[in-house]
Amino acid sequence: MKLRICSKSSNGTIIVSIFIFSFISLRILGIDIFIKTFAFLSHKSAQIGSSNEQPKRQITQPLCSGFNSNSEKCQNVKFYESLTVLLVSEQPIFTGCVNKNDPEMQKIRSTIVLKFDPIDCALFCVGRNFPRMNIGSGGKHSTCFCSDDLPSSKSKCGKESVSKNKFKSYKLSPLTIPSLKNDSFLGCLPSKNQLKFDDGTSIKALKGLKKLDYETCLEVCDSLKHSIAVLSKKKEKQTSDCECMSSLRKSITKIKESDNPKECKHRAYVTPWALSKCSHAGFLDPGQTLVPQVGLITVPGAGNTWTRSAVQSATGILSGSVYKARVAFGRNLYGELESWKSNRTTLIKNHDTGARSSAFTDKMDKIVLVIRSPLKSAIAEFNRRSKSKEDSFSSVESFKRRASKHHFFAKLFRNLLRHFFRLATRYNKIKKPVLFISYEDMTDNLLPNLLRISKFLNLGSENEEVLERSVCTILSDSRIKQSTKRTYKVDLTKAARSLIDKKQAIGLTRRIGRIFQKYRRHEMRTEEYLSMIEG
Structure with missing residues (x-):
């Protein structure tokens, strides 16, 4: 039986030989801990020895991603769904078409960039704090045109009336994430109906308790591995309910920013478990083909x-x-x-x-x-x-x-x-x-x-x-x-x-x-x- 480990130096070969000899000797003595150590070091040695000359990977391009998303099919696939999931509180509203050569266009704040697909365009426009994105033809690539709002009379045309100077125009509703106060308080929920989700990610943890404070509610939801703790006060009964919301993204869209918890009937707090979701990261598998270098x-x-x-x-x-x-x-x-x-x-x-x-x-x-x-x-x-x-x-x-x-x-x-x-x-x-x-x-x-x-x-x-x-x-x-x-x-x-x-x-x-x-x-x-x- 031959054990092959990629190594480019004689020193590496000597080290591996010593480990093999020690492995055989200690295996006879039944010392299993060394076996595990040897297996780990052998894996690292092979990894280090081959890291200098990794073969060029063929990256698997997702459907309709980046520069491969120029076709009409790709521009429409999951367009509204993706944008709604991504960063807008409601679906983009199609308002007709605009002509970039219109004299009125010269009077408003705008910017235009080529080679963007619809999702890229929406992200770019929202990132520049524009309330509207306009998508048109730009030769080989789509043209992204961000602008402030236009008079409604200037944006009426058919959906198919898109040419070199005409753009399909969409009204965006950007998602606003409330800032974190006092390490955990986010803001208010306008009504208790905001707690309901179709996928069952909201649960009622504690109900009808007197002297229930937010620390207790936060601790309970954190122990249940939920992202948001909502403390609801009932003045007439002098009791409180505690409900937990699992999805951070879905919850955050429903919270209205506030600096004072006493202003809220339903107070929303983020749990330590939710903030731990982004505190760790790991290495890629060297053989994976999805994430590019x-x-x-x-x-x-x-x-x-x-x-x-x-x-x-x-x-x-x-x-x-x-x-x-x-x-x-x-x-x-x-x-x-x-x-x-x-x-x-x-x-x-x-x-x-x-x-x-x-x-x-x-x-x-x-x-x-x-x-x-x-x-x-x-x-x-x-x-x-x-x-x-x-x-x-x-x-x-x-x-x-x-x-x-x-x-x-x-x-x-x-x-x-x-x-x-x-x-x-x-x-x-x-x-x-x-x-x-x-x-x-x-x-x-x-x-x-x-x-x-x-x-x-x-x-x-x-x-x-x-x-x-x-x-x-x-x-x-x-x-x-x-x-x-x-x-x-x-x-x-x-x-x-x-x-x-x-x-x-x-x-x-x-x-x-x-x-x-x-x-x-x-x-x-x-x-x-x-x-x-x-x-």
Whole structure:
């Protein structure tokens, strides 16, 4: 009988031989604990020995996902159902068609991007806080057109009247997730009828008890592994009922935000069990073919670490990195020290610098590129280089003294902006699927952008586990930010602006904006970024 373990070094062969000899000797003595240890180490040895040359996997593309969803059939499949499940409180309302060349369209806030399917379009529009999405023909790909509301007289036409300049228009009703107060209080339920679900996910735990407080109700629902505890007060009988709701996502849509529990007849609290749903993540099976290898590309300081933490929380899949930074590992990014070639992690951090950047891109199936204001990115990166991860400058004067020395900040900003230009040029032209995400979009409205990334990872637009974890992530966002984002003591924007070459920065930022306008794969916040530079 021959035992074969992949190993590329003679040292590895010697180690394996020693284990085999020890295994035979100890097996005779009946020491079973060593057998288990040997089996574990043999598995790890085989895994490590083969991690450098993993065969290229053929990713199974879900039906009607991402860039494969251009047909009319794919645009309609589960369209309303997916959107209702995802992030809207009611089905999108079709209101007719709009013409983007209409003079009235020039008077309202709008944006247009190509190569989006209907679900992507809805997520993008809601992520940018637009109340309406419009879908039209864009050649090989659908065109996504987000806008503010139009006069009703300007949106009447037949459902089939879609041409190059006409778009099917839908009214969106975005889901609003209440913020967490006092660690557990969410808000009020308007009526007790809101507790009823067809799938039986609501149960009555305690009924008609006097002096029933929310801590007791919360503890009972938590022990039953339910997500929401609802305490209902009956003033006339001076008693209370406690009911538990299982589904976090379904419950959250029914809760009205409130700062004062005493205002509510039916008070809703989130259980510790619900918040634990997104607190753990694991490695992928290297042989799986659903979740692709995705590279997460940013310039330094553009929010890479926070993005990884949020997506890892929402998906339950560990994020990787090419840098193997122990500081990141200590912040629950446990895929940081794993080889990025092992196929056991995804959303792998890389700033795309150096000679090996092409090899990394070739290995990846898809790319996520996070975009942030160049000035804010430079401030964040300057703080990281000058201070520890947790610390920041205590005053504007101390920042300017350090930043102006040898033109340190001006050089850093110039290099980051040039790097941003190279990334924008390269990844707009690349043939691989690329998802462009604005850091500012995520900080303004995290849920739809988490779902865009999850969908890009082939996890499905109606994946119930991802939806539950995504809502959990929103409620836990303060915890994620505390572990990954720096807290600034003073606003450094004005001081940083005074140290840079504004004319050069404005010119290059406009060039980057024109690249995105040309390829229409993302709408960069060009004017916002320019206003930060101009002041």
